[in-house]
Amino acid sequence: MQQKEFEELTGLQVAPEEYYEIEQIYNTADTIDKKEFCEHWKRGNYMYIFAQLVKKIRDYEKWAEDNSEWVKKQQDVCIPVLLDKANVYNDYKLKEVAISLAGVRKTARLSIMYDYKLCADEKEYLLAMIAAAEMTPSIDNTED
Secondary structure, three states: OOHHHHHHHHOOOOOHHHHHHHHHHHHHOOOOOHHHHHHHHHOOOHHHHHHHHHHHHHHHHHHHHHOHHHHHHHHHHHHHHHHHHHHHHOOHHHHHHHHHHHOHHHHHHHHHHOOOOOOHHHHHHHHHHHHHHHHOOOOOOOOO
């Protein structure tokens, strides 16, 4: 749905920034057709729209739960590719995506294994782990 169409269906004038947010909600609540969505928006019936969003989230959560093994396999395949491309192109955004999917511990481990550059988050994590290890007394009380 375009902004002009939304404004015609609702009789409301909105700024482009506001329409962008409305469009995100409309696209996410894709179980409602545009006329129904606009009618509820025009009447201020946001709870109906919100309920549709909650339903969509619950459907997604159920799908993710039912497909968790598949999701895990996809992550295991995807993470090394993201890290490799992040390293080749020096692209921190790709590294951020990998960290958000796998966690900083896994990305730091893989980055060291494959001799990739470490980002600041990975360095911080590793330094914190080293500091924690230094605070833990060793069993034989000897220094490394």
